Amino acid sequence: MTTDMREFGGKVALITGTTGIALATARRLAAGGASIVACGIVEDANAALRAELERGGVKALVLTVDVAERDQVRDAVAAGVGCFGGLDIIVNSAAVHPYGTATTTDFETWNRAMAVNVGSIYLTAHFGIPEMIRRGGGAIVNVSSVQGFACQQDVAAYATTKGAIHTLTRSLALDYARAGVRVNSVSPGSIRTPILERAARAGAGPDVDVEAAFRRFGEAHPLGRIGEPEEVAELIAFLCSSKASFCTGADYRIDGGLTAGIGVK
Numbered sequence: 001m002t003t004d005m006r007e008f009g010g011k012v013a014l015i016t017g018t019t020g021i022a023l024a025t026a027r028r029l030a031a032g033g034a035s036i037v038a039c040g041i042v043e044d045a046n047a048a049l050r051a052e053l054e055r056g057g058v059k060a061l062v063l064t065v066d067v068a069e070r071d072q073v074r075d076a077v078a079a080g081v082g083c084f085g086g087l088d089i090i091v092n093s094a095a096v097h098p099y100g101t102a103t104t105t106d107f108e109t110w111n112r113a114m115a116v117n118v119g120s121i122y123l124t125a126h127f128g129i130p131e132m133i134r135r136g137g138g139a140i141v142n143v144s145s146v147q148g149f150a151c152q153q154d155v156a157a158y159a160t161t162k163g164a165i166h167t168l169t170r171s172l173a174l175d176y177a178r179a180g181v182r183v184n185s186v187s188p189g190s191i192r193t194p195i196l197e198r199a200a201r202a203g204a205g206p207d208v209d210v211e212a213a214f215r216r217f218g219e220a221h222p223l224g225r226i227g228e229p230e231e232v233a234e235l236i237a238f239l240c241s242s243k244a245s246f247c248t249g250a251d252y253r254i255d256g257g258l259t260a261g262i263g264v265k
């Protein structure tokens with residue numbers, strides 16, 4: 001696919017996470033001409049993305065950031081603005097995915113999931129939206145999940161954060177619409193990323209056949225397969241672009257039809 005470098009030319013995009021959907025989104029927005037500020041907590045993944053973007057001649061900052069930490073997010077936004085002159089796009093993709101019910105999830109794990117998955121979206125908005133307003137507007141895309149609509153067992157904290165993301169998305173959209181800041185979310189089904197690989201390994205041991213598990217997960221989706229991170233990145237890029245100029249306050253499912261049915265054949 002050829003991407004028009006003018007699509008995001010002159011735009012600055014802050015992305016949380018440096019693997020999976022965040023990685024595909026960084027590549028996609030950079031291919032459209034955006035400068036990238038990527039915030040990840042895993043050093044190896046950060047270094048790999050930094051090297052790849054540098055090789056591609058992309059204007060990029062890849063920062064080690066715990067997106068649950070107020071001052072670290074504040075400093076990341078300031079670094080991006082200092083380096084590239086402003087902020088136009090925020091894609092919140094970072095998340096943790098703990099397993100557990102209300103009785104098996106300890107309070108620290110519960111709070112950490114809230115802080116990383118939801119608190120980070122508040123923090124990037126809190127520090128980022130004033131910068132977007134200075135530029136005359138911007139676009140935010142929050143990565144939620146089908147689990148925000150209908151959830152599996154044993155993911156109480158994770159699913160709760162994904163429902164909260166839908167609500168926070170609507171709230172931000174309403175509060176900043178007149179300032180020209182559009183805010184939407186995407187809700188993926190199963191996507192081939194490290195989080196899904198961990199899901200495949202959960203409880204199954206190190207020798208699990210990940211590809212077989214991915215095929216099994218794919219069978220649950222009417223399209224008969226799991227999705228690719230690039231497919232999600234394409235939807236995110238659309239929502240970040242001027243083509244989506246009348247889209248705000250909405251969620252866009254990208255789930256191969258998973259939530260269209262009631263799971264009975």
Ligand SMILES: NC(=O)c1ccc[n+]([C@@H]2O[C@H](COP(=O)([O-])OP(=O)(O)OC[C@H]3O[C@@H](n4cnc5c(N)ncnc54)[C@H](O)[C@@H]3O)[C@@H](O)[C@H]2O)c1
Nearest residue numbers: 017018019020021041066067093094095145190191193195
């Ligand atoms: N892959 C799927 O099947 C799927 C389905 C639905 C929703 N999602 C959502 O997609 C988003 C991206 O996940 P992914 O599938 O790309 O998996 P992933 O594990 O590759 O991405 C999660 C990213 O968040 C980063 N992260 C975690 N805690 C952080 C912290 N405190 N500070 C900074 N970064 C932190 C991780 O390092 C990682 O880069 C998540 O919000 C996830 O809930 C994924």
